[in-house]
Amino acid sequence: MSETPCRGCEELLELYLDGELAEEEVREAEEHLDACGFCHRHYRFERLLRAYMRQAISEPIPPELSSKLAALASKTEQ
Numbered sequence: 001m002s003e004t005p006c007r008g009c010e011e012l013l014e015l016y017l018d019g020e021l022a023e024e025e026v027r028e029a030e031e032h033l034d035a036c037g038f039c040h041r042h043y044r045f046e047r048l049l050r051a052y053m054r055q056a057i058s059e060p061i062p063p064e065l066s067s068k069l070a071a072l073a074s075k076t077e078q
């Protein structure tokens, strides 16, 4: 697996995270996530983060959850 940042698919995966892709494009994005080590790690974290952000609108994030998130973020940046 390459650790080289993957720029070509950034736009596709941003739309994927936003839920703005057509069914066929979602499949394409998910295939890319399986095949690309960088995107797999990067966008898996992004999806988690967005899930937490949505939750944070209605309720505060428990301290243990935000420290888990911080640990995950520092792993992703390595």
Ligand SMILES: [Zn+2]
Pocket (backbone or CB within 6 Å): 006, 007, 009, 032, 036, 038, 039
């Ligand atoms: Zn990629």
